[in-house]
């Protein structure tokens with residue numbers, strides 16, 4: 001692996017390539033095999049959420065190796081009051097079949113005040129039910145509001161949309177996260193699989209004897225501190241994706257990518273769900 005490990009605030013370290021699980025469940029046993037193969041290859045961060053309906057699948061996949069994996073789950077905004085967050089966490093723990101979540105996120109901004117959610121996160125952390133907490137789908141201004149709250153500087157990450165077609169965060173959110181030494185999690189790094197036939201990616205992939213999917217993942221992880229969490233539903237896809245960790249894109253590759261998928265030159269509001 002060429003990319004450096006990601007180091008969270010509490011010292012926990014993970015591979016910059018994790019595993020997403022949104023829309024898993026239709027091919028359950030194949031998907032569990034895929035997650036397990038990923039874990040055996042070092043992709044120990046697994047991303048789920050109460051919304052996805054995949055926590056029990058993830059729990060089954062990691063039953064034999066809970067302490068080797070880094071589980072990420074998320075509370076729905078509609079549940080993110082103080083009491084609701086604590087209740088939702090208990091339910092996630094039960095579905096996951098574990099007594100702690102490594103990283104617990106607010107899925108996106110809702111109508112409950114951040115202060116309530118963060119107070120619940122801090123208590124869950126003290127109780128040992130979550131190791132760390134963070135946010136998802138928050139732009140810079142909202143991240144500033146989080147850091148200003150009591151316990152706010154314990155925020156461990158922000159999980160946001162980032163792929164070749166959605167590069168807006170390069171303008172301000174990535175630099176902001178770097179200034180706060182906060183790892184960022186890049187979701188939908190493959191554009192839900194749509195981008196892999198793009199001619200630029202095909203050409204670069206040929207030069208590296210790689211696949212376009214591997215190029216997209218190597219590109220996402222080229223910035224230190226960014227964790228890519230593609231969802232792969234088969235062992236073959238997991239194995240292919242893992243090989244992106246050995247790729248280093250050249251200056252020429254990056255120039256061609258920039259020409260095909262331009263970087264932002266002004267503030268673009270955070271895209272996402």
Ligand SMILES: NC(=O)c1ccc[n+]([C@@H]2O[C@H](COP(=O)([O-])OP(=O)(O)OC[C@H]3O[C@@H](n4cnc5c(N)ncnc54)[C@H](OP(=O)(O)O)[C@@H]3O)[C@@H](O)[C@H]2O)c1
Nearest residue numbers: 020021022047187188189190191192193230231232233237
């Ligand atoms: N925080 C949030 O609001 C948020 C929002 C969206 C997503 N997420 C997280 O981010 C994860 C990833 O995002 P995503 O699932 O939206 O999209 P994605 O990872 O960009 O794309 C997933 C698609 O790519 C395909 N794929 C994976 N590896 C492949 C390969 N080597 N070759 C060809 N196709 C491949 C998958 O097919 P197969 O299943 O057949 O492998 C699937 O159809 C989610 O699963 C979820 O955990 C978070």
